[in-house]
Amino acid sequence: MPRVSFTPNLERHVHCPTGEAAGQTVRAVLDAAFQANPAARGYVLDEHGELRKHVVVFVNGTPVRDRRQLSDRVAPSDEVYVYQALSGG
Amino acid sequence: MNLDRYSRQMLFAPIGEAGQRRIREGRVLLCGCGALGSAIADGLTRAGIGSLRLVDRDFVELSNLQRQVLFDEQDIAEQLPKAIAAARKLSKINSEVALDPIVADIDFTNILKFAEGVDLILDGMDNFETRFLINDAALTTKTPWVYGGCVGSHGQVLPIFPGETACLQCLIGDVPEPGMTETCDTAGVLGPAINVVAALQVTAALKLLSGRRDLLPPELTIIDVWDGTLRKMSVANLRAQSNCPACVQGRRDWLSGTRGSQTTVLCGRNAVQISPAKKQTLSFSEMASRLRAVGEVSYNPFLLRLTPTNGEQQITLFPDGRAIVKGTDDLAVARGLYARYVGT
Numbered sequence: 467m468p469r470v471s472f473t474p475n476l477e478r479h480v481h482c483p484t485g486e487a488a489g490q491t492v493r494a495v496l497d498a499a500f501q502a503n504p505a506a507r508g509y510v511l512d513e514h515g516e517l518r519k520h521v522v523v524f525v526n527g528t529p530v531r532d533r534r535q536l537s538d539r540v541a542p543s544d545e546v547y548v549y550q551a552l553s554g555g
Numbered sequence: 556m557n558l559d560r561y562s563r564q565m566l567f568a569p570i571g572e573a574g575q576r577r578i579r580e581g582r583v584l585l586c587g588c589g590a591l592g593s594a595i596a597d598g599l600t601r602a603g604i605g606s607l608r609l610v611d612r613d614f615v616e617l618s619n620l621q622r623q624v625l626f627d628e629q630d631i632a633e634q635l636p637k638a639i640a641a642a643r644k645l646s647k648i649n650s651e652v653a654l655d656p657i658v659a660d661i662d663f664t665n666i667l668k669f670a671e672g673v674d675l676i677l678d679g680m681d682n683f684e685t686r687f688l689i690n691d692a693a694l695t696t697k698t699p700w701v702y703g704g705c706v707g708s709h710g711q712v713l714p715i716f717p718g719e720t721a722c723l724q725c726l727i728g729d730v731p732e733p734g735m736t737e738t739c740d741t742a743g744v745l746g747p748a749i750n751v752v753a754a755l756q757v758t759a760a761l762k763l764l765s766g767r768r769d770l771l772p773p774e775l776t777i778i779d780v781w782d783g784t785l786r787k788m789s790v791a792n793l794r795a796q797s798n799c800p801a802c803v804q805g806r807r808d809w810l811s812g813t814r815g816s817q818t819t820v821l822c823g824r825n826a827v828q829i830s831p832a833k834k835q836t837l838s839f840s841e842m843a844s845r846l847r848a849v850g851e852v853s854y855n856p857f858l859l860r861l862t863p864t865n866g867e868q869q870i871t872l873f874p875d876g877r878a879i880v881k882g883t884d885d886l887a888v889a890r891g892l893y894a895r896y897v898g899t
Contacts, residue, residue, distance in 0.1 A: 473709070475737045479737050518731070518732075519729035519731070520728075520730070520736065527787065529788070549775075550731075551711070551726065553681065553683050554705050555680055555703060555749075
């Protein structure tokens with residue numbers, strides 16, 4: 467199964483530990499991850515189910531192309547990483 | 556040019572003497588001189604860049620000293636702005652570097668002036684709005700810049716080459732909605748995280764200034780000092796797939812003043828900054844005599860501080876009319892105090 471991890475600042479904000487989530491697209495993988503960690507959904511997706519503007523999802527270190535439908539394919543050995551930009555400094 | 560003091564840096568083969576000579580010619584704008592900014596300024600000054608223009612809107616406070624490496628308790632006692640305090644320290648560290656400290660809030664009216672004639676812009680800011688403004692200015696002037704951000708134990712760095720690699724707006728389309736990200740207010744920040752992010756930014760600067768631009772791939776570096784992790788994410792295709800409003804479509808929403816606010820809650824400070832639409836030239840001696848009736852007042856050439864007798868807030872006023880109201884994160888309260896004591 468694909469491995470899903472969330473940027474540490476999000477992981478410390480809401481419960482969303484690194485884990486495996488079933489699915490063949492980014493949407494399916496994230497939906498599976500949010501079933502286990504529902505509070506994280508609102509920080510990643512907006513009310514239309516699209517990626518929030520300051521969030522990027524990387525599959526194996528490359529940003530996904532489809533930020534709306536999240537239709538990029540994910541293989542069982544892939545790593546999905548949810549990134550959030552940081553404001554502090 | 557005597558380069559003896561840089562001998563250890565020149566012994567590092569990828570820089571060498573030729574690279575050091577190029578670094579000595581390098582001209583850098585540093586936006587923000589807080590935690591990231593002071594660590595960056597320290598690194599660049601010791602490395603021997605040619606000139607460093609430091610712009611910061613803030614003054615030194617006790618809570619800064621945990622992580623802002625250029626400042627000390629004397630700076631607080633003297634009520635110094637960070638840009639001035641930083642330049643004093645930096646000039647003692649390396650008097651060969653031409654320092655240009657500027658006490659100002661970076662906004663769409665002044666950023667191009669600050670960016671004039673520099674080879675590189677480094678980000679030491681603490682908010683997204685100014686970073687989007689830096690991004691617009693860098694795209695307009697075709698100046699490379701290095702984004703750095705930090706919260707808690709976590710940080711990220713992205714070098715940006717305008718017109719070539721993904722810009723900040725390719726990566727993050729817009730500023731986050733309120734409450735959607737951790738800030739220094741909610742998550743705090745560790746000094747070591749700041750130092751790692753600043754070190755990565757300074758390293759990127761040294762590569763670029765020494766002529767090794769080829770060693771800066773389009774990668775977002777993400778670190779966490781608590782977890783001991785470092786990740787690199789490729790953003791090589793991001794510009795092509797983003798249809799970015801700024802770097803692909805050519806819009807400059809932040810630099811044109813269409814976006815951006817005049818009143819800002821300051822990250823981690825329980826404070827609000829108010830910038831008057833029109834810059835002013837205040838006479839602190841006149842202001843002080845007027846305000847002594849309402850509270851305790853002190854001032855120096857850089858700022859005036861008022862602590863009203865019947866209030867929990869403190870107002871720090873700068874010569875151009877800008878103010879930082881401490882003791883509230885309520886914009887309306889801050890605006891009210893400004894109107895009452897400073898005028899509109």
